[in-house]
Amino acid sequence: MLNLQRTAMFVAVADTGSFTAAADAMGLTKAVVSFHIRQLEDELGVTLLLRSTRRLTLTEAGLLFHQRSVALLKAAESLQDDVRASHAGLTGEFRITTTPEYGSQVVVPLLAEFSVQHPDLRVRHVSSSQHADLISERFDVAIRLGALADSRYHAALISHFAILPVASPQWLSHSPVDSLEALSQAEWIIHDRLSTPLRWQLTGKSGEPATLEIKKAPRLYADSAQALMAFALAGRGIALLPAWLVQKALETGQLIAVLPDYTFAQQAIHAVYPDAQHVSAKVRTFIDFMRSRITSSSSF
Numbered sequence: 001m002l003n004l005q006r007t008a009m010f011v012a013v014a015d016t017g018s019f020t021a022a023a024d025a026m027g028l029t030k031a032v033v034s035f036h037i038r039q040l041e042d043e044l045g046v047t048l049l050l051r052s053t054r055r056l057t058l059t060e061a062g063l064l065f066h067q068r069s070v071a072l073l074k075a076a077e078s079l080q081d082d083v084r085a086s087h088a089g090l091t092g093e094f095r096i097t098t099t100p101e102y103g104s105q106v107v108v109p110l111l112a113e114f115s116v117q118h119p120d121l122r123v124r125h126v127s128s129s130q131h132a133d134l135i136s137e138r139f140d141v142a143i144r145l146g147a148l149a150d151s152r153y154h155a156a157l158i159s160h161f162a163i164l165p166v167a168s169p170q171w172l173s174h175s176p177v178d179s180l181e182a183l184s185q186a187e188w189i190i191h192d193r194l195s196t197p198l199r200w201q202l203t204g205k206s207g208e209p210a211t212l213e214i215k216k217a218p219r220l221y222a223d224s225a226q227a228l229m230a231f232a233l234a235g236r237g238i239a240l241l242p243a244w245l246v247q248k249a250l251e252t253g254q255l256i257a258v259l260p261d262y263t264f265a266q267q268a269i270h271a272v273y274p275d276a277q278h279v280s281a282k283v284r285t286f287i288d289f290m291r292s293r294i295t296s297s298s299s300f
Contacts, residue, residue, distance in 0.1 A: 006040040007069045009033050014066045078280035090118040094282045098143040100127040101226045107143055110293055134274040141283050142272045153272045156287050159294045160266040162243040166255040171235040177258050184215045187237030189228050192221040205261040
């Protein structure tokens with residue numbers, strides 16, 4: 001039978017690259033950690049780590065064991081949390097990652113409320129524009145917007161949000177847009193992380209389908225919605241942005257919706273998690289909580 005304590009020690013050594021650092025992180029001595037790693041290798045009958053005076057290197061077997069061990073330890077932690085939750089509420093640590101903009105605007109306020117409801121749960125939020133490896137980085141859940149590309153994970157639909165083209169009133173005063181053709185010829189600020197940023201399917205006021213193909217070569221690109229919005233506020237052209245981000249700017253008149261009779265397809269909000277067979281109580285509870293809050297608020 002695999003010893004989970006030794007497995008956890010091995011993962012700590014592999015992650016830190018050092019017996020000393022792993023021992024310090026676990027509150028143990030280097031000798032104890034080294035002994036248990038040797039015992040683990042003896043039990044498995046393979047060498048997991050190649051030791052040298054300068055660094056530790058995982059063998060091929062060690063790489064495979066590390067990958068499976070991270071998932072195994074996560075499942076064990078989830079089982080422990082679920083058993084405790086059934087008796088005393090949510091405990092342990094809840095690790096969640098989001099994009100910076102949606103995180104600060106929507107998710108972090110929800111997490112603050114969620115943490116009040118579950119005082120024994122530690123919440124760790126990480127914001128990043130890059131999609132994290134949920135397993136290796138040990139995230140319980142990621143909140144992702146738009147189309148999903150990674151089929152390794154399971155996704156639960158939270159809700160949808162609208163996207164709309166916006167520009168500053170100063171820019172529109174000298175570059176009015178009164179038709180779809182004018183919109184296609186306008187100065188656009190482009191999100192360069194999208195797969196097809198220059199072509200969009202729209203719906204007209206009467207429900208008729210339309211296609212927008214941006215014909216004028218864009219001069220401004222950015223990899224975040226916040227940067228696109230800053231360009232738009234500075235009067236540099238039209239940006240396609242989520243309604244939850246630009247709502248206040250629209251209300252104050254800093255930005256204006258362009259051709260509001262046309263609508264872009266709504267975008268999805270998903271909660272993505274690594275294990276479809278066992279969804280922990282904290283993940284299930286947060287997904288239900290987030291759905292209920294976003295459904296009841298049109299601003300998200």
